[in-house]
Amino acid sequence: MMLSRVAEHFYWFGHYIERAENTARIILAESEMILDVPDVSHVRWRTLIETCGQAHTFDALDIGDDEASVLGFLLTDTRNPGSILQTVLFARENLRVIRDRVPRELSEALLRLRDHVKNKGAKSLQRSAARSAYLRGVIDLCQMFRGAVEGSMSRGPEYQFMRLGRMLERADMTTRVMDVRYDKLLPDTADNLAGLDEIQWVSALNSLSAFQMYRREVRGPVRALDVIEFLLHNHAFPRSLQFTLAASRDAAGLLPTPGPVCKALDSALTKIEGLSVASLSRDGDKLHKAIDNLQIAINGVHGSIHEAYFKPQ
Amino acid sequence: MGVPKKFAGLRQAGMYDELLNPARKNEPVASAILKFFGQLSPEEIEQARQAAALAIETMGISFTVYSQGDAIDRAWPFDIIPRVILQSEWTRIEAGLKQRVGALNQFIGDIYSDQQIVKDGVFPEWVLEKSVNFRPECVGVKPPHGVWSHICGSDLIRDAKGTTYVLEDNLRVPSGVSYMLENRGVMKRIFPQLFQNRTIQPVDAYPQQLYSTLADLAPGGKANPTIAVLTPGIYNSAYFEHSYLAQQMGVELVEGPDLTVDDKDRVFMRTIDGLRQVDVIYRRIDDMFLDPEVFHPDSILGTPGLMRAWKAGKVAIANAPGAGVADDKVVYAFVPDIIRYYCNEEPIIPNVPTWLCADPEQRDYVLKHLDEVVVKPANESGGYGLLVGPHASESQRKKTAVQIRKNPRNWIAQPCLNLSTVLTACEGGIAPRHVDLRPFILSAKKQAVTMGGLTRVAMREGSLVVNSSQGGGSKDTWIVQDGGGK
Structure with missing residues (x-):
């Protein structure tokens, strides 16, 4: 027996932890990439906001898009529902509801993560060394949390809802990384410096911790279409769209009356498989449209989960 | 036997201490406790306090307080020195509590039907006219077994002469029982040696008794009914307890929006497998928030239609809506008369003069x-x-x-009664602190009383306020055989 509300809390719990970790990875990769860019005037910190899907909230606050403003917004600003601090606080609130259904280790790991992100002033994180240590700490503690989940949690509906939340959050992030990266690399950037293109795609892979795995699969220079192909279709890499949605399909299949959700996932998977990267070539519009379509499909999956399990009957 | 020299100076004239007074009369368990704590050095006591705090933290025992709009979980304040009550005294108190709550339940039922007690001139009508807890919506309802307050927490105090009084009856949504249960667990962890070779009555029958009490209320006497604990949610100060009791009984913890009432007045909870009918609700929400159709129309804590379902007898609610009519300190003053009126007996435990x-x-x-x-x-x-x-x-x-x-x-x-004290491990060393005792009385087909109850202690010197929301702490409460029997 599982209440719809409790199921929803597990689902969002999965989302929040994944989002905190992904946000940390993206900022870390971007910060490191920037060290390689010869002229920092080319750096657009705002890209990070777009990758995190928070442009709307950010613009409404009108706080300027320099480094300090952007990072403050993404790390510690509780007005940003996607900031690392706020996601962890959301997860903490969720834990109050689901605590009796999760192993104690998992609660403890989350409380450690909360302690790590709490009471960190935006100022103290402006120094890049401190920031980097902070972000690595977030990633480590999220990994520890996941270790507790994998190692000690029964594979009941609680686990499956959490996994669905995690995988869909991940899928979302991967689509946004492709989309935003591609946007910034279109050839019309006349002042584009030679080699910068490759640096940025390496950074894109890094932000999904995909660089090493990509290297093992694809040889030669890092090229946009190869990266897109890898992030869309690779069956083995755990952050590719193909993988995240197939894993979601597995999780959904283990829930009661899984029909509608599985159908939505099958349709999203069919779309991914049908997408030929070669045909997109370097036509930005085509790729944008294709990614838009995938995001619509992912939203459809989310909608079907909501409809099937969370919605007031 | 007796009071160790170390503590002899702590006895204050005109005070009753729950450990020092019995130990002076060579009561063996109180004497043994004093001896045990008397032998600990200040460092050892500090270590034990820290071990208790750590156990409470790892066991996740907390209550929620609000500070600047933030909900903060505070560790439950616990004192390491137990409080002792002799079995012979407890047997009398238990009987007194059953008598009292039995009469109060009859009174509530009478108030919502014929008001015979008013007609007979025993209880004045003006009290009802201005009662904020009288619910006209409940008139004519006949809950199962004639019981309205299924879970009652009555606060007992003892004065300087050693007489025990009832200070108040909490007939609505009394809390604290989870801490009573957890305090025993903490005590066993930090001082297992104190429990050896000694019969201290266990307290852990409560969750099962609570379950049986609730199950006995199921409409139509249904076997294996579906039971839910209804909580206002994670921001409630007693959320820990709601969650704990649901878990201990193996029933669902629900919030108002999890429930829905259909046009046949049946209550359902929303689950991932669809709607599932609920038979008994142990509600931890005040009357006024239970059902926006009947009470506060803007309450989002409750469930529209719940009162309909209850009045139609399709769901049992514990405590019954309206039970609070007797949970009024003006009504309290009349409880001795209420007992005489319905039971034809003298009250076993006296009231504090009011x-x-x-x-x-x-x-x-x-x-x-x-x-x-x-x-x-x-x-x-x-x-x-x-x-x-x-x-x-x-x-x-x-x-x-x-x-x-x-x-x-x-x-x-x-x-202003001089509440009895119990020696307590305070920051500056062991000293007497004022206490009360909240036993819980269950009523349905049968009555049951917790073994002892929650001893609350005012941690500040001289303070008489024991509520956790006001900085009070708690102690493990031992019911022991007279003469220290094994």
Whole structure:
């Protein structure tokens, strides 16, 4: 027996932890990439906001898009529902509801993560060394949390809802990384410096911790279409769209009356498989449209989960 | 046997200490406890306090307080020195509590039907007319077994002479029982040796008894009914307890929006497998928030239609809506008469003498003696609005006097009793601190009383306020055989 509300809390719990970790990875990769860019005037910190899907909230606050403003917004600003601090606080609130259904280790790991992100002033994180240590700490503690989940949690509906939340959050992030990266690399950037293109795609892979795995699969220079192909279709890499949605399909299949959700996932998977990267070539519009379509499909999956399990009957 | 030299100086004239007084008469368990703590060095006591704090933290025992709009989980405050009550005394108290709650349940049922007690001139009508907890919506309802308050928490105190009184009856949604259960667990972890070779009555029958009490209420006597604990949610100060009790009983913890009532007045909860009918609800939400169709229309904590379902007998609600009519400090003053009226017996446990400010003569007395008495609002809980006359400032007393004159019905006063103490491990060493005791009484087909109850202790020197929301702590409570029998 599982209440719809409790199921929803597990689902969002999965989302929040994944989002905190992904946000940390993206900022870390971007910060490191920037060290390689010869002229920092080319750096657009705002890209990070777009990758995190928070442009709307950010613009409404009108706080300027320099480094300090952007990072403050993404790390510690509780007005940003996607900031690392706020996601962890959301997860903490969720834990109050689901605590009796999760192993104690998992609660403890989350409380450690909360302690790590709490009471960190935006100022103290402006120094890049401190920031980097902070972000690595977030990633480590999220990994520890996941270790507790994998190692000690029964594979009941609680686990499956959490996994669905995690995988869909991940899928979302991967689509946004492709989309935003591609946007910034279109050839019309006349002042584009030679080699910068490759640096940025390496950074894109890094932000999904995909660089090493990509290297093992694809040889030669890092090229946009190869990266897109890898992030869309690779069956083995755990952050590719193909993988995240197939894993979601597995999780959904283990829930009661899984029909509608599985159908939505099958349709999203069919779309991914049908997408030929070669045909997109370097036509930005085509790729944008294709990614838009995938995001619509992912939203459809989310909608079907909501409809099937969370919605007031 | 007796009181160790170390503690002999702690006995204060005109005070009753729950450990020192029995030990002076060579009561073996109190003597043994004093001996044990007397042998610990200050460092060892500090270590034990820290071990207890750590156990409480790892066991996740907490209560929630609010500070600047933030909900903060505070570790449950616990004192390491137990409080002892002899079995012979407890047997008498248990009987007294059953008698009292039995009479109160009859009273509530009478108030919502014929009001025979009013017609017979035993209980004055004016009390009901101005009662904020009388629910006209409940008139005519006949809950199963004639019981309205299925879970009652009555606060007991002992005065300087050693007499035990009932201070108040919490008939609505009393809390604290989870801490009673957890305190025993903590005590066993940090001082297992104290439990050896000694019969200390276990307390852990409560969750099962609570389950049986709730199951006995199922409509139509249904076997294996679906039971749910209804909580206002994670921001409630007692959320830990709601979650704990649901878990201990193996029932669902639901919030108002999890429930829905259909047009046949059946209650369902929303699950991932669809709707599932609920038979019994142990609600931890106040009446006024239960059902926006009937009470506060803007309450989002409750469920529309719940009262319909309850009145139609399709769901049982514990405690029954309206039970709070007897949870009024003005009604309290009449409880001895209520017991005599319904049971034809003398009350086993006395009431604390009470002045009703609604009565002009008694009000005059109270207003003239504000520096001697304790003044309480009739319908508050958690120690809010309380004035301890001798400890209050002149301006606090003036403020209360204004409020009494404005709405006399809403105020009662009692003599400032010297609450008994128990030696307590405080920051500056072991010292006596005032305590009370909240046992819980279950009523359905049968009655059951917790083995002892929750001992609450005012951690500040001289303070008489034991509520956790006001900085109070708690102790493990031992019911032991007379003569230390094994």
